[in-house]
Amino acid sequence: MRTLARHASLRFAILGHGHIPEAIRGNPGARSFRLSPSERVLAARASRGDVGAFSSLVRKHSQLVYRVSARMLGVQEAQDASQEVWLRVWRNIHRFRGESAFSTWLYKITVNTCLNYSKREARRRS
Numbered sequence: 001m002r003t004l005a006r007h008a009s010l011r012f013a014i015l016g017h018g019h020i021p022e023a024i025r026g027n028p029g030a031r032s033f034r035l036s037p038s039e040r041v042l043a044a045r046a047s048r049g050d051v052g053a054f055s056s057l058v059r060k061h062s063q064l065v066y067r068v069s070a071r072m073l074g075v076q077e078a079q080d081a082s083q084e085v086w087l088r089v090w091r092n093i094h095r096f097r098g099e100s101a102f103s104t105w106l107y108k109i110t111v112n113t114c115l116n117y118s119k120r121e122a123r124r125r126s
Contacts, residue, residue, distance in 0.1 A: 062082070069082050069114055072111070072115075090107070
């Protein structure tokens with residue numbers, strides 16, 4: 001649980017929130033983060049190939065993706081990494097199960113993409 005709390009602290013620091021919600025700190029009585037009904041509909045439509053629904057998700061969450069990318073890679077590479085994130089999301093949105101908020105799933109894809117991007121760039125420079 002300590003690891004989860006540490007990662008949650010980082011996540012909320014990146015997002016610019018000043019506190020960690022009770023649900024993340026491990027309070028079982030607190031409400032958990034769930035997928036909003038509108039995001040559930042948009043994700044379902046996007047998984048069926050609806051470009052308009054996907055565009056709505058991109059508009060809603062593009063700042064999250066860019067902020068995380070910029071923080072992990074720097075401003076220079078953030079734009080390229082962000083585009084790669086959205087390509088991965090488009091290709092894999094059918095795997096989104098809706099058991100958590102869309103932003104949680106997106107955050108994980110963003111972090112993994114940035115780590116892969118960083119490794120690829122390090123190999124290229126060697």
